[in-house]
Amino acid sequence: MTKPLDDQEQFGLRLGLVARLWRAEIDRRLATFGLTESRWLTLLHLSRLPQAATQRELAEAVGVRGPTLVRTLDRLEAEGLIERRTEASDRRTKSVHLRAEAAPVLERIEATAAAVRAQIFSDLSQAEVTTCLKVLEQIAGKLGGTPRAMRLADEDR
């Protein structure tokens, strides 16, 4: 047997793996409602942003690039859950709005996300979660990606 990977080497590998597993678990639970992570995450952020958020603001909150959000919104719009409105003040921008049809879907999302969190964090102390989150924050900072939503959350402390 060859030499095993040390903690730091394992870290990146595990990080990617856990992120994929997490996504898969949520996809599995929400699949029957026609939702995938990119869509439910976008709906969730949309519900927590001020009204009339633009696509740019929403993309920054979700943590994806413009083109990624465009396709997600295309799907959500086709499903009748959101609508894009051209704003008179700046005709380049489009504000994104939840439609009434999204309300029950959002309830489902909140419930499922809470259930997954309960499952995942059940045996972890708050201190461990906080430490891990802090580490993730620092890594994100070093890698140059700190979405607006996260900075705002930090400022709330």
Place this chain on the structure above:
Amino acid sequence: MTKPLDDQEQFGLRLGLVARLWRAEIDRRLATFGLTESRWLTLLHLSRLPQAATQRELAEAVGVRGPTLVRTLDRLEAEGLIERRTEASDRRTKSVHLRAEAAPVLERIEATAAAVRAQIFSDLSQAEVTTCLKVLEQIAGKLGGTPRAMRLADEDR
């Protein structure tokens, strides 16, 4: 402003984001060598597995499904870095081997991975990294995904 996400809610989001950023950073550094994460990660695992590992074993070590590995190997084989050999003992399986051309590439990968780790972990204590890794392990366990390579590493302790 609406209510911010709490620590647990943020956790999943940050996890996915940091994993993407990490991948992007390594891709950026290795792009000039024609490597992307899936390829360098596969080469790295291959170099640390016993000789004549099958595709199935390699997929489990890397932490991806069969079809994902198949396509990665297709690329690596086309680039002349690895070769697949049909084994006489079980003609269903194919063992995967590094070719001599892969040696300098692996050196490059090791050096780059070490540099990225140095950058990422520079301001983090060993204790924080270990705690975070433990949290990731536990989450992976709850989500049902613990690749063989990780279990082996654990057993080394």
Place this chain on the structure above:
DNA sequence: AATCAATAGATAGCTATGTATCAAATTGCG
């Protein structure tokens, strides 16, 4: 006022991941 730079969103094309399914080979049970 005209022109040029910057910004917002959309589109195309790449890489990568997953599930579902298939063919070939092997295993094992009756």
Place this chain on the structure above:
DNA sequence: CGCAATTTGATACATAGCTATCTATTGATT
């Protein structure tokens, strides 16, 4: 011994992320 179940790798299709590039609109500078 023979046929069904299992295993391995490959393929098809869908989702999702990215960069690069395009159009439309706005803003800024001269």
